[in-house]
Amino acid sequence: MAREIAKAYDPQQIEPRWAEYWVKEELFKADPAAQTGGKVFSIVIPPPNVTGSLHIGHMLEHTEIDVLTRWHRMRGYNTLYLPGTDHAGISTQRVVVRQLADQGVDYHRLGREEFLKHAWRWKEENGGMITAQMRQIGESCDWSREKFTLSREMSRVVREAFVRLYEEGFIYRDKRMVNWCPVCLTVLSDLEVKHEERQGHLWHIKYPIAATKEFLVVATTRPETMLGDTAVAVHPADERYKHLIGKKVALPLTTREIPVIADEMVDREFGTGAVKITPAHDPNDFEVGRRHGLAEIDVMTDDGRMNAAAGAYAGMDRFAARKKIVEDLQAQGLLEKVSDHTLSISLCERSKTIVEPRASTQWFCKMKPLAEPAIAAVERGDIQIIPENRREEYFNWMRNIRDWTLSRQLWWGHQIPAWHCANCKEITVAREAPQKCAKCGSAKLIQDQDVLDTWFSSGLWPFSTLGWPDKTADLKTYYPTSLLITGYDILFFWVARMIMLGMHFTGEVPFRVVYLHSLVRTASGEKMSKSKGTGLDPVALNQQYGTDAMRFCLASMAAPGTDIVLSDDRLLGARSFANKIWNAARFLFMNLDKFEEGGTRLEELASPESRAKAPYATASGVPLIDEWLFARLAVTIESVNAALENYRFHEAAQNVYQFFWGDFCDWYIEWVKPELLSAERGRAVVAWKNLFAAFDAALRLLHPFMPFLTEELWHQLPQRAGAKSIALAEFPEARAEWKKSAALEQFALIQELVGSVRIIRAEMKLDPKKRVAAEFSVPDAAARKFIETNRDGVLRLALLSELKLSPERQPQAGGAVRSTAQFDVRIEYQEIIDAGAEVARIRKEIERINKDIASKERQLGDETFRSRAPEKIIRGMEITLAERRVELEKLAERLGQLEKSA
RNA sequence: GGGCGACUAGCUCAGCUGGUUAGAGCGCUCGCCUCACACGCGAGAGGUCAAAGGUUCAAGUCCUUUGUCGCCCACCA
Numbered sequence: 001m002a003r004e005i006a007k008a009y010d011p012q013q014i015e016p017r018w019a020e021y022w023v024k025e026e027l028f029k030a031d032p033a034a035q036t037g038g039k040v041f042s043i044v045i046p047p048p049n050v051t052g053s054l055h056i057g058h059m060l061e062h063t064e065i066d067v068l069t070r071w072h073r074m075r076g077y078n079t080l081y082l083p084g085t086d087h088a089g090i091s092t093q094r095v096v097v098r099q100l101a102d103q104g105v106d107y108h109r110l111g112r113e114e115f116l117k118h119a120w121r122w123k124e125e126n127g128g129m130i131t132a133q134m135r136q137i138g139e140s141c142d143w144s145r146e147k148f149t150l151s152r153e154m155s156r157v158v159r160e161a162f163v164r165l166y167e168e169g170f171i172y173r174d175k176r177m178v179n180w181c182p183v184c185l186t187v188l189s190d191l192e193v194k195h196e197e198r199q200g201h202l203w204h205i206k207y208p209i210a211a212t213k214e215f216l217v218v219a220t221t222r223p224e225t226m227l228g229d230t231a232v233a234v235h236p237a238d239e240r241y242k243h244l245i246g247k248k249v250a251l252p253l254t255t256r257e258i259p260v261i262a263d264e265m266v267d268r269e270f271g272t273g274a275v276k277i278t279p280a281h282d283p284n285d286f287e288v289g290r291r292h293g294l295a296e297i298d299v300m301t302d303d304g305r306m307n308a309a310a311g312a313y314a315g316m317d318r319f320a321a322r323k324k325i326v327e328d329l330q331a332q333g334l335l336e337k338v339s340d341h342t343l344s345i346s347l348c349e350r351s352k353t354i355v356e357p358r359a360s361t362q363w364f365c366k367m368k369p370l371a372e373p374a375i376a377a378v379e380r381g382d383i384q385i386i387p388e389n390r391r392e393e394y395f396n397w398m399r400n401i402r403d404w405t406l407s408r409q410l411w412w413g414h415q416i417p418a419w420h421c422a423n424c425k426e427i428t429v430a431r432e433a434p435q436k437c438a439k440c441g442s443a444k445l446i447q448d449q450d451v452l453d454t455w456f457s458s459g460l461w462p463f464s465t466l467g468w469p470d471k472t473a474d475l476k477t478y479y480p481t482s483l484l485i486t487g488y489d490i491l492f493f494w495v496a497r498m499i500m501l502g503m504h505f506t507g508e509v510p511f512r513v514v515y516l517h518s519l520v521r522t523a524s525g526e527k528m529s530k531s532k533g534t535g536l537d538p539v540a541l542n543q544q545y546g547t548d549a550m551r552f553c554l555a556s557m558a559a560p561g562t563d564i565v566l567s568d569d570r571l572l573g574a575r576s577f578a579n580k581i582w583n584a585a586r587f588l589f590m591n592l593d594k595f596e597e598g599g600t601r602l603e604e605l606a607s608p609e610s611r612a613k614a615p616y617a618t619a620s621g622v623p624l625i626d627e628w629l630f631a632r633l634a635v636t637i638e639s640v641n642a643a644l645e646n647y648r649f650h651e652a653a654q655n656v657y658q659f660f661w662g663d664f665c666d667w668y669i670e671w672v673k674p675e676l677l678s679a680e681r682g683r684a685v686v687a688w689k690n691l692f693a694a695f696d697a698a699l700r701l702l703h704p705f706m707p708f709l710t711e712e713l714w715h716q717l718p719q720r721a722g723a724k725s726i727a728l729a730e731f732p733e734a735r736a737e738w739k740k741s742a743a744l745e746q747f748a749l750i751q752e753l754v755g756s757v758r759i760i761r762a763e764m765k766l767d768p769k770k771r772v773a774a775e776f777s778v779p780d781a782a783a784r785k786f787i788e789t790n791r792d793g794v795l796r797l798a799l800l801s802e803l804k805l806s807p808e809r810q811p812q813a814g815g816a817v818r819s820t821a822q823f824d825v826r827i828e829y830q831e832i833i834d835a836g837a838e839v840a841r842i843r844k845e846i847e848r849i850n851k852d853i854a855s856k857e858r859q860l861g862d863e864t865f866r867s868r869a870p871e872k873i874i875r876g877m878e879i880t881l882a883e884r885r886v887e888l889e890k891l892a893e894r895l896g897q898l899e900k901s902a
Numbered sequence: 903g904g905g906c907g908a909c910u911a912g913c914u915c916a917g918c919u920g921g922u923u924a925g926a927g928c929g930c931u932c933g934c935c936u937c938a939c940a941c942g943c944g945a946g947a948g949g950u951c952a953a954a955g956g957u958u959c960a961a962g963u964c965c966u967u968u969g970u971c972g973c974c975c976a977c978c979a
Contacts, residue, residue, distance in 0.1 A: 283977035587938035762945035
């Protein structure tokens with residue numbers, strides 16, 4: 001029965017149906033009992049960045065993940081998603097903090113419990129939204145697992161990991177220089193600090209030398225920190241200052257006197273060669289201070305204002321204080337000069353405020369010993385990093401790794417499992433809250449208020465989600481996982497730490513392959529970001545183009561190594577492709593009744609046994625066109641598989657596109673149309689069977705890329721009883737009996753035949769409806785034979801009224817002629833063609849061929865080339881050369897005729 | 903200061919381990935509303951592969967230098 005489907009593909013009508021269906025039917029639920037012959041594909045999924053909604057970057061990532069997962073699933077793997085961890089903890093907090101601020105609530109005063117209530121509520125609401133959006137874009141993963149993240153179970157895992165690392169001596173507590181954000185009121189890891197070049201000043205300040213009228217001039221970019229100076233350092237070998245070492249200088253604006261010390265770290269060339277030392281506010285100075293036993297005077301408050309130690313400046317904002325101090329110094333004549341200076345400032349990645357280096361007591365993790373095995377694993381190839389060039393980046397960072405600042409002064413996150421004794425200050429690190437202090441027995445224990453960097457728990461994800469520290473069946477089956485896909489921007493934040501922690505705790509790598517995808521950028525090349533307002537909204541694009549189009553577009557642009565700039569053009573192209581598929585299906589559906597009248601049940605054809613029978617033969621064998629199409633299909637399947645195996649999504653997409661549009665639609669459907677409607681029943685049925693088989697295979701081939709569209713069409717086609725989803729159908733196999741290279745060559749010649757007539761028609765500006773007679777001269781007898789068998793198709797596609805075949809080289813003049821090495825075609829037509837243009841064209845062509853011939857003759861005549869080049873290249877070149885010569889000869893002949901008749 | 907990447911048709915980009923006439927999509931030109939599709943069909947124009955050297959029988963592809971743009975890392979006051 002003929003089926004009506006809409007005239008154009010409307011994603012808004014189709015797509016919403018399926019996302020929920022997939023999840024409801026639990027199509028993507030891992031099945032450890034599945035008989036997969038040990039074929040397991042487990043994939044670690046990065047978290048959606050829960051700052052409100054998805055952005056287009058997620059689309060790329062999840063398209064890649066989903067393509068690979070569906071592809072594996074269709075090929076009989078037991079597949080498992082490990083949904084990404086909540087690294088969004090901090091961004092969640094940021095959003096909630098902002099919202100609270102809008103309501104006039106101070107986050108820091110709120111307290112942990114109260115704040116978490118707000119944060120959880122927000123996360124419930126928005127987490128649900130994210131899940132819905134993920135569904136909408138075709139992600140079939142069950143995001144409810146994400147709730148695991150901050151659950152009690154996860155806390156247990158995090159504590160376990162923390163305590164173990166502590167007991168093994170990796171985690172320690174220390175006072176040292178850290179990056180402090182005065183707005184977020186927390187310490188930041190090095191990775192959370194961004195650097196920026198800014199135009200600043202270098203203030204030269206005169207420090208009076210005690211008991212003299214002299215001054216020692218120091219240069220600084222941050223005058224406000226001078227209030228915390230506890231020394232001035234010079235280079236020990238600096239002749240200018242040697243005599244001052246050990247002397248004292250008066251610290252201006254204060255009553256303190258500070259020593260002049262000698263330290264190698266001073267660069268004699270920079271500034272004045274004398275450096276003020278502020279151990280509490282500068283990393284270098286901190287080191288120097290420790291070496292020389294200097295006091296560490298912190299002159300600032302947590303929120304970046306001057307504290308009591310700053311004397312008269314107490315209470316002022318650090319930048320206001322800077323201004324005032326400079327003014328005061330000037331007033332006292334202690335400011336020698338101010339010069340311009342370009343400096344690199346440190347900014348908090350989130351609040352964009354200038355980070356204040358501060359000495360502070362924090363929790364740290366020793367990284368060197370964790371990094372070593374992680375480096376070795378990548379060196380050995382136990383973990384493969386793709387693309388290759390990121391390996392170096394990984395090594396570079398890992399070899400220069402520094403200890404990791406674990407603690408954060410936030411309410412949101414996993415609280416550090418350490419308890420401080422109110423009595424004796426002893427710290428107890430434990431899995432569960434201890435009853436009393438191990439040292440003094442006091443019961444007055446207070447848990448450390450700090451939380452762990454979210455990347456700590458994220459780093460445990462590949463095994464914590466599988467049940468670690470217990471030895472679970474999941475862990476055994478799915479760990480090490482097969483693959484991690486993520487953006488290269490979190491290689492260090494997340495990937496490196498998962499490798500280090502994974503190897504440390506499980507003794508095995510957490511994943512075999514790390515595929516680092518590109519970042520999607522805006523037209524102006526910026527990284528897409530919500531906060532900058534440069535992100536494309538996937539939901540809006542969804543409305544505009546459809547998810548399948550978006551997915552296909554992203555996949556086709558996902559060449560590894562370079563970033564992606566998304567454009568409307570590409571999206572439109574992908575939408576057109578979706579529409580093309582839809583319409584090809586529409587063509588099938590409109591004529592289904594004719595097929596079914598033939599007595600074959602379509603649903604029978606959809607069985608694997610029937611699929612093996614394609615292509616079907618008529619009484620006279622399998623038609624060339626069908627052999628050709630299935631040969632092309634086999635080639636396409638093979639290249640798609642190869643491409644996906646190597647994460648070359650763009651190649652896979654391109655191959656599918658080319659096959660479906662170029663081969664299936666443009667040639668196959670056009671060619672078999674009349675056969676489908678043929679009065680000859682048997683022939684029509686065979687044509688339909690093959691068309692159906694090919695289309696069915698093409699749909700399955702396309703499914704990983706365009707899940708919605710293919711699911712819809714697959715359901716529209718009759719399927720066997722109990723068939724649930726195309727996602728569970730087999731991915732097409734490149735069957736050995738499909739690979740007919742002869743058919744590929746033969747049909748290629750026919751395509752050329754048709755093409756050459758079309759060229760002539762276009763050049764002569766023939767009325768498209770006007771059929772003309774063509775004369776082909778084909779010296780090769782075998783070729784003449786298969787052209788003869790396929791005469792009808794050529795007649796139709798080339799719009800010919802008549803087709804003459806001769807074995808002779810075409811001698812006659814007149815009409816329009818086109819030649820290749822294999823054949824000539826001549827079209828007789830009374831209207832005179834533009835002889836001048838034709839002559840010009842031929843001359844140009846001759847020139848090109850001449851060049852080519854000359855270059856090949858030169859190479860083939862070269863003994864070194866002949867002795868060194870592979871046989872295949874030489875043979876190929878000889879054949880091509882022979883063909884070129886024939887072409888040249890024909891062109892010259894034709895040119896002669898034209899010139900004679902002119 | 904280190905490290906990495908990009909530079910190929912008007913535009914956006916492919917081109918994996920060097921190998922016969924460098925590709926695609928969009929745009930443009932010409933002709934078509936041909937009963938699946940104008941989100942379409944057929945044809946065409948358009949490139950000294952950023953520059954200069956080098957290695958090689960052979961270079962868009964490997965090496966060196968230069969230029970332009972971008973990114974990442976780095977505690978120089």
